[in-house]
Amino acid sequence: MNKIKNVCVVDDDELFQFVMRQHFERLELVEKIHKFTDGEQALNYIKQNLNKPDNLPDLILLDVNMPYMDGWQFLREYVKLSLPAGKQIKVYVLTSSTHESDLQRAKEFPFLAGYLVKPIGKNIIKEILTELLPA
Amino acid sequence: MVQSKTFNPANQWYGAIAAAFEDGYIATNQAGQIVAFNPSALEILRISESQMLDPGWWESPSAGALGQLLRERKEFSDHKVRQDVPNKKDCWLRVSGKALHTQTETGYMLTFRDVTSYLEVNRSLNTIISSLDDIILEMTVNGTLLHVWMNRTSRLTLPWMEMQGKSVYQYMPERLIMEFQHLIREVIISGKEVVRVLQDPLGRNQQVWYRIRLVRPGTTNNTIIVSIHDVTAEYKANEELREARTQLEDSQQVFKSVFDYSPTGIALLSITGQWLDVNASLLETLGYTRDEMSGLSVSTLIHPDDMDKAKAQIAQILDRKINTYRAERRYKHRDGHYIYMFLACSAMLNPDGSIRYLILQMIDVTELKQLDSDARKKNIILHATSIDLQQKIKQLFELNQIIAHNLRGPATALISSVELLPELANMEEQQEMLDHMKISANAILSTLNDLKDVLAQQANTELPFTPCNVEAITKQLWSSLNQQVVEKNAQLKVNFRESSIEYSRPYLENILFHLINNALTYTRPDVLPEIRVETWKEDDQIVLMVSDNGIGIDLQKHGEQLFRYKKKFHRGYESNGVGLFMIRNQIRTFGGSIDVKSEVGKGSSFFVYFNNRVHISKDDE
Structure with missing residues (x-):
């Protein structure tokens, strides 16, 4: 069975990170899960691996509210990156905010694959991953 | 034939009478030789007997007008003639010329009288008359004109030369005849002068007025003197004066009633x-x-x-x-x-x-002034309230953000983990998750506590404002932070141009504590920390500045988040991201604001603006 190679979970909430990891492991659809607790760490990882497409994530689950560099700041830096040709990364914004203003802000980044409001159950994760799987 | 001065000897009376004549006379025969004259002639002409009898003298220019008349031999009566007379400036003679018929020839005679003085009187009379009135009439009580004197004839254009002997009534319009007759009667009865002003007495449809004055010179005399004078100018002037006076009276009336009421x-x-x-x-x-x-x-x-x-x-x-x-x-x-x-x-x-x-x-306008100042006061309060409300909206928005992220975030994680729990078979995994859950629960609790503090601050605006000595507070805080000060060998420099700030003392202490503590925390290892605390006045606001030479902050990157709840910007420094959030909330609660200037690697300066105006207005409320 095919698997998704790399998934990045960017969130400063340790409990959320733990739950996500459990779900991913149980679904057995992902080869490697990368954990980052703020945007800056995630951005640095991607920058360092721009020449190693195998290490680049296929999926990023991005929290909005984080220290040092939040989700929006990450996205502003991320769009500037020049990814290797043919490399597709799906980015989902995950947020606990149900505010309309945050949703509007997400629309500033049209390349986003989706805007998800926490809590996120196992089924949603399965759906997202299934979509990504090579046919 | 008479050769010289001869009197008919046959009639001595004739010579005596001739000599007694006041009028002078000179007679000539048909040949033009002087045949007779009387002494009055010599006297009037002031010539000698020999001159009189000298035909040569009569032909000389000295003979004057009379010489001319003697040569012409015309018949006439009562001509006024100017005659040159020795030693007399002006001499007028009334002269008549007559032919004398004898049996054999026709002679000629001039009789004359000196009327110079009469003419002078007449001329003075004319002068007097002309200076008096336009027209003077002498007439009988029946209206027959005896004499007419006319000045300024251009105005009346009456045929005054022909009027003598005619009735005055044929020169005036119908409507005035009766009135004029009444006036004559009035003069006769009263014996006094009667004066009237008549409009257009000659009936020429003109806007002219004449003053008619009738006088009876004497009771025995049946004549009346009428003097007529054009008073149009005076009449009109009077009319205007009357009008002006009426207007003046009107305006005085108006002024009086305005004044009184x-x-x-x-x-x-x-x-x-x-x-x-x-x-x-x-x-x-x-x-x-x-x-x-x-x-x-x-x-x-x-x-x-x-x-x-x-x-x-x-x-x-x-x-x-x-x-x-x-x-x-x-x-x-x-x-x-x-x-x-x-x-x-x-x-x-x-x-x-x-x-x-x-x-x-x-x-x-006392009441208006009061209203005006009330309105101004209300306006200030309104303005302050509006600023206050804007601040409160910002605060509410921020609280909303905190609830959305800092409360809802860990809460959703807890829910997800509870769902996951049954799937965890492994005790180690369960234990790990429980540890995380505990941290999340604690995070929720700490956020709730902070929120409680924030709400308490916002609700507690009744805190007493007192004059706070900034220098004393700063010094006190500095010594309480002694451990860090000594450790980093930090320097404090102060300049308090405003020594006292009207504020809630615990809040001011809190603001100063966080700002100084931050300045002591985010220091650069390569320079000795120098912290400046200053106050001054700017547009009615007191400004407090806490400035450092620390690591600074990239405001382009983090500016908007600097004062947000639980935001961190510097790895490796002790921070919970709550201090700046809390003090901004405090400052805003009282209508103030906080601003920052910073440069990475050089230092940061925080400026607190205390809005005194709002505080004053709150007292007014």
């Missing part, structure tokens, strides 16, 4: 500042009776603070630099309190341009 206070003021007249309205406004007021000078009523301006304005009027002025001044009421008056002053002038008196109009 106006709701505006009006006063007439002498140029020395005495009340000349004051209307009821002004008396009522100022509370005085008319008698009390008349004893006062204006200057005793004007508020001392308004006096200089009042004097300056009156001086400008007196110097004729301006005609009117308006002002707002305080006047003393009889009870002792002052009234705000809006007034207009204008000068009434004499015909020569000097000032007769000043007219002062005044309205009590």
Whole structure:
């Protein structure tokens, strides 16, 4: 069975990170899960691996509210990156905010694959991953 | 034939009579030789007998007009002739010429009389008459004209030369005949002068008026003297005068009723500042009776603070630099309190341009002033409230963000983990998750506590404001942070241009603590920390600055998040991201604001603006 190679979970909430990891492991659809607790760490990882497409994530689950560099700041830096040709990364914004203003802000980044409001159950994760799987 | 002065010897009486004639006469025969003359002729002409008998003299220019007449031998009567007479400036003769018929020949005779003095009288009379009136008529009581003297004939164009002997009535219009006859009767009966002004007495449809004066020179005499004078100019002038007087009376009437009944206070003021007249309205406004007021000078009523301006304005009027002025001044009421008056002053002038008196109009605007100042006060409160509300909206928005992220975030994680729990078979995994859950639960609790503090701050705006000595507080905080100060060898420099800030002391301490603590925390290892604390005034606001030479912060990156809840910007420093959030909330609660300037690697400066205005307005509420 095919698997998704790399998934990045960017969130400063340790409990959320733990739950996500459990779900991913149980679904057995992902080869490697990368954990980052703020945007800056995630951005640095991607920058360092721009020449190693195998290490680049296929999926990023991005929290909005984080220290040092939040989700929006990450996205502003991320769009500037020049990814290797043919490399597709799906980015989902995950947020606990149900505010309309945050949703509007997400629309500033049209390349986003989706805007998800926490809590996120196992089924949603399965759906997202299934979509990504090579046919 | 008579050769010389001869008198008919046959008739001695004739010679005597001729010699007694006052009129002179000279007779010539058909040949033109002088045959007779009388002594009066010599006397009138002032010539000698030999001159009279010398034909050569008569032909000389000395013979004058009479010489001419003797040669012409024409018949005429009563011609007035100017004759040159030795040693007499002017000589007029009334002369008549007549042919003399004898049996054999036709002679000629001039008789003459000196009328010079009569003509002089006549001329003076004419001069007098012409200086009196336009026309003077002498007529009988029946209206027959005896004499007509006319001046300024151009006006009346009466055929005055022919009027003598005719009836006066044929020269006047029908409508006046009866009236004129009445006037004549009145003169006869009363014996006194009668004067009337008649419009257009000659019936020529002109806007002209004549004054007709009838006098009877004597009761025995049946004549009447009528003098007629054109008074159109005077009449019209009188008419205009009457009209002007009516208008003046009208305007005086209007002024009087305005003065008496106006709701505006009006006063007439002498140029020395005495009340000349004051209307009821002004008396009522100022509370005085008319008698009390008349004893006062204006200057005793004007508020001392308004006096200089009042004097300056009156001086400008007196110097004729301006005609009117308006002002707002305080006047003393009889009870002792002052009234705000809006007034207009204008000068009434004499015909020569000097000032007769000043007219002062005044309205009590005390109430308006009060309303105006109330409105201003309300406006300030409104403005302050509006700023306050804007701050509160920002605060609420921020609280919403905290709830969305800092409460809802860990809460959703807890829910997810509870769902996951049954799937965890492994005890180690369960334990790990429980540890995480505990941290999340604690995070929720700590956020809730912070929120509680924030809400308490916002609700607790009744905290007493006291004058806080900034220097004392700063020094005290500095010593409480002694451990860090010593460790980093930090320096404090202060400059308090505003030594006291009206604020809630615990809050001011908290603000200063967080700012100084941050300055001591985010230091650069390569320089000795230097922290400056200063105060000054800027546009009515007191500003507090805490400045450091620390690591600084990239405001382009983090500016908008600097004061947000639980935001961290520097790895490796002890921070919970709550301090700046809390102090901004405090500052905003009282209507102030906080700003920051920073440069990475050089340092940061925080500026706190204390909005005193809001605080004042809150007291007013």
